[in-house]
Amino acid sequence: MNVRSRWLMISVGLGVLLNPLNSSMISVAIPRLQGAYHLDFTAVSWIIFAFYIASAVAQPVMGKASDLFGRRRIFLAGLVTAFIPSLLAPLSPSFGWLIVFRIVQAIGTSMMGGVGMTIVRVHITEKQASALSFLSIFLSGAAAIGPFIGGVLIHWWDWPAIFLVNIPFVAASFLLARKVIPKDEPLTSSANSMSFRKWFDLLDVPGILLFTAGLVALLVGLLSAKSSGHVSLSYVIICLTGLALLTAFVRLELKTKSPFIPLRTFAKYPAMTWINVEYMLVNVLYYSLFFGLPSYLQTVRHVSEFHTGILMLTLGLCSLIASPIAGRWIDKSGPQPALLLSGMLMTLGSVWLVTLNQASPVISICLALAAFGISNGLNSVGIQAALFKASPKEMIGVASGVFNTSRYIGTILSSLLTGIVMGGQFSAGGFKLLGVILTFIALSLVFMSLGHRRSGQWQEP
Structure with missing residues (x-):
């Protein structure tokens, strides 16, 4: 990877990290928001749901828009859109307004998610798994380190700080992206002259x-x-x-001729369908832990936001270490072995959660987080590499958007699962039941990986 490609990766990485960073920082802020707005866990969960529903809708739309208007243009517009709620959310007069700003934030950050993957696919053609592992340092690292950053910010400056922290990332990404991301013309030459009705049909x-x-x-x-x-x-x-x-x-x-989610295409390429199903299940498991563990630590074991963030740092560090190793491994061996190992580690971590109790030492929590962190690093590179192998090149923008929608549907289901299992208040028994459910999900991922390995799926279409 030459110097220009590295700067391109950094500029894209600084933009795409905003979505996972903001989705993960909020996990530590949930108990503080419950107290500030006098809400139970189910009600305050809408700050999570709203973000992911907006992201799930925006990702494929922006993937299609990037094919029409140009990827660089959509990426820069996303940075501007994300900047606005970063300034205004701390001034929210009510919880409803905070939800509105989170939705705008989700749309802005989603404009960079799938588009960023497409920029990498188009402009970096050699050793793409290594390039994805570099990008995963921003993606998985931001998601995993988010609770630590959120814990520190909330400890010293309260919850509004988790919005203000986005501003330097947005500014740096915007300045770099304008210089290093090549300009591209819209793939549809008549895009600027289309009627409103045509746009209505084209965007579905x-x-x-x-x-x-x-x-x-x-x-x-x-x-x-x-x-x-x-x-x-x-x-x-x-x-x-x-x-x-x-x-x-x-x-x-x-x-419809121009579907929001191209279901017929997924029927034509079944490997793409299975990749999205697997990615959805991975995120159900991962984000159930991600949102569940901080609240468990704070409400059941009475750990402070600051120390909760430090404990969750184990997850981030292991993800950061695993991602570049996964990139080199997948370049040589393909995605299947890495995803199989990831499923086994998630199973181990889920079983470990079931054994936790209020007297469990801190090292037990760190070991479970390490297993999930390594698996996250393997997954973040492996599943994207599998998607690139299975997707036809002419629809990589839409495929990337739908891929990220699968992630957000998984995170929505994880929040729903956590809310149903825990109800209005976290408990040790509820967390143990959550661990049992996650164990079954992890085992299903192991069997899916074994099935892919035997059938020889994920070959280039």
Whole structure:
């Protein structure tokens, strides 16, 4: 990788880290926000749900937009969009306004997520696994170190600091990106002269609205039932409405010419489908730990935000160490061996969580976090490398967007799982049950990796 390519990777990395950084810092702030706004865990969880629902919708849209308008233009616009809520969120007069700013933040940071992967795929053509491992230092490192950064910031300056910390990253990425990311022309030459109706059809606005409305309705119904402690007819109706809207979304995507999520393409390339399913399950497991463990430590074991952040640093350091090693390994052996090892480590870490109790020493928590951290470093490179092998080159922008949507659906499901298992308050018994569920998810990932290895999937289309 030459000097210009390294600067390009750094500029992209500083932008793409904003989404995982902001999604992870908030995990340490949940108990503080509960106290500040007098909310239970289920209610305050919407600060997580809102971010990931917006990200899940924005990622494939921005992947398609980058193919139309140019990747550099979308990347820079995302940095500007992310800058605005970083300034205004600390001034939120209510929890509702804080949710609004989190949604804007999610959209801005999502404009850089899938687009950043595409920029790497287009402009760095040799040793792409090594390039992905370099990018994963920013992605997985930001996600894993986020709780530590959040813990320190909250300890000294309270929760508004987790928004203000984005500003130097945004500024540095913007200045570098303008210099080192090559200009590219939109792939659709007539993009600037299209009518509103054409844009409406091309971006599949009905599909976006159905997907968003269905997902929100389903979450509202499930969380409301859990929060109230009983299942009423109104909650059942809301859940059924959400399922009906999502069913209508699937039917529409199979018919439309320019789908929001190209389901027919995924049917044509089944390896892509399995990669996205696996990525979704990885994120269900990883973020259940990510959001669950800090709240468990603070509410059950009464560990401060600062010390919780330090403990979670184990996760980040192990991810950072594993990512470059994974890149070199995958360049030589392909993604399958690394993903199999990752599944085994996640199983070990999940079983370890089940054995924890209030008297467990700190080293036990660190060992479980180390297993998850190494697996995260392997996954962040391995699954992206598998996606690049399985995706046709002409749709890498859309494939990257859908890939990241799978991640966000996984994180939404992880928050939903944590909320259902824990209810309004964390407990030692609830955390143990969560560990059992995560163990079964980790074992399913091991069997999936073994199946891919036997069938020889993830070959270049």
